[in-house]
Amino acid sequence: MKQESDILSKLGKDAGFKVPENYFADFNKKLMESLPEPNITPQLKPSLWLRVRPYVYMAAMFAGIWCTMRIFNDLSGAGSAKMQVQAIVNGLDDEKNIDDLMIYGGVDKYDILTYEDSVDAEQSGIVAIGSDESK
Amino acid sequence: MASTDTYNEEQLIEQLHDPKLCHAAFAKIVEKYSQGIYWQIRRMVFNHDDANDIMQNVFLKAWSNIDNFRGSAKLSTWLYKIAINESITFINKERARNEASTDDDSFLLNNIEADPYFDGDEVQKKLQRAINSLPEKQRLVFNMRYYDEMKYEDISEILGTSVGALKASYHHALKKIETFFEDCD
Secondary structure, eight states, X not given: OTTSOXXXXXXXXXXXXXXXXXXXXXXXXXXXXXXXXXXOOOOOOOOHHHHXXXXXXXXXXXXXXXXXXXXXXXXXXXXXXXXXXXXXHHHHHOHHHHHHHHHHSOOOXXXXXXXXXXXXXXXHHHHHHHHHHHO | OHHHHHHHHHHHHHHHTSTTTHHHHXXXXXXXXXXXXXXXXXXXXXXXXXXXXXXXXXXXXXXXXXXXXXXXXXXXXHHHHHHHHHHHHHHHHXXXXXXXXXXXXXXXXXXXXXXXXXXXXXXXXXXXXXXXXSOHHHHHHHIIIIISOOOHHHHHHHHTOOHHHHHHHHHHHHHHHHHHHHHHO
């Protein structure tokens, strides 16, 4: 290389620096003797809990979501069930619906009479029990 | 051969993190790198006693920070970085003590005269004066390339400078040294 000029090629790589005899061997020995206790943090193996913890958290999260949805469904389901019962009660009160049931629902007069008789019997029974008690 | 070296270094790094084996592993590292590190420091600070103290600090610092070394860089790169930082810290302290300006490191050359472990002739002293007149970065690049014959890629890793910039630095350093000799003649 032209850049490594005449001056440097004349001088060579010896800079004139020296070290005491056996310097490096002595240095290494002294250094190793003077080292303090190692500052090493032993790498701990993760415990079983640490390893399964993410999965447990994930399962708990899904269970929470499922419970929330279940509760929400039950609440809204209960409300609609009440409304359905009320609609049936209202429907039965209306005679037109009774006619519709007879025409489209396969319910005949005998079924309705049987139903009405059973209701009357129950009502008279309640009254009788009530009258006995009043006596 | 290179793969064997790599394997050994990996093994050494593993052993460094084992409390039972770390002492023996570190002894191997000191044995392998102490000479290279010493000459790097010595060419920066010139005086043997100063170089000895700095090298001791370098290895003590490396030992106390073993836990943080995870092998992302080569061991040699890591140690040379510590050595250069320690040398620069020393020079800055000496500069402050001598009330010298940031671009004047001539006080370091006084160490050569007083050093019993320097037996260079006048021309060698002149070369050291020429090197000492270079800016800090150029001086480092020149020493690593000219004396240690390090690859530009390795110097680049240690100094965190691109290979192109290092080549330019080395070229400028050579020119300045030539000019220094021409001016003195």
